[in-house]
Amino acid sequence: MPRLLINLGAGHIATRYGLRGPNHALTTACTTGAHALADAYRLIATGTATRMLAGAAEACVHPLAVAGFSRARALSTAFNHAPSAASRPFDAARDGFVIAEGAGVLLLEGLAHARARGARIYAELAGVGASCDAGHMTAPLASGAGAVLAMRRALRQAGTKPKEVGYVNAHATGTALGDAAENRAVREVLLGEGGHASVGLVNVSSTKGAIGHLLGAAGAVEAIFTVLSLRNGVLPPTLNLDHVGGGSPDERHEWDCNYIPLVAQHKDIRVALTNSFGFGGTNASLCFKRWEES
Secondary structure, three states: OHHHOOOHHHHHHHHHHOOOOOOOOOOOHHHHHHHHHHHHHHHHHOOOOOEEEEEEEEOOOOHHHHHHHHHOOOEOOOOOOOHHHOOOOOEOOOOOEOEOOEEEEEEEEOHHHHHHOOOOOOEEEEEEEEEEOOOOOOOOOOOOHHHHHHHHHHHHHHOOOHHHOOEEEOOOOOOHHHHHHHHHHHHHHHHOOOOOOOHHHOEEEOOHHHHOEOHHHHHHHHHHHHHHHHHHOEEOOEOOOOOEOOOOHHHHHHOOOEOOEOOOEEOOOOEEEEEEEEOOOEEEEEEEEEOOOO
């Protein structure tokens, strides 16, 4: 019976390392990793904890999972002859996601605590945002309205204007509807009021082209990509992005951001967002800032 409980992974880790703070586990589909980081952020901000190990893990490559997502026609099948080309976020030929496994964990702590122990600080988690589409159980709102709310709430909490965002690590999984909805949301947030003057300044990529979709673990791993992008000034590429876009001719003008196709780009960025969206209409966005010791 204990093996069926969602919190047992956290329980084993806490027991092994003697961690006596809040032991908290959640499951919000493909938004789980991002929500875990957001919850840890709040626990530290309210003084409930001084530091938290936060993240997510997923082991989903199983006949039941593959059969279920296949039945829902969510998985890519057009590239079975070339598996390395199957995960195609933002590409016109995208036809579904590639299921994958993994884990990602970050150590979050208050600044005073980090300084006191001489920690190497990689970035600041400055704001978190959450929302619900309140629409369909599996399909996103075509307008991207739920994602817009999550991103704007993260920026508001971070005290950051949209024009300051130098990079968005997108949730983009390679599905026709999901990628299009997120693209609309990113453009609305970063090119709207207080946003960039030019669409060419909107840098967005999906690391799922390289590692596939880790489901619940995706948000935690992608947060790590985002933090390292800020620290190193390198934006990870969207692999397999040969032809951006898709959809009707009326939608082609919407695909005009810099999607970091195929090859990483070196850019000096100070603020970045990472998005996660899940079944049930749940959305999360995390705002990270580059850390510079004052």
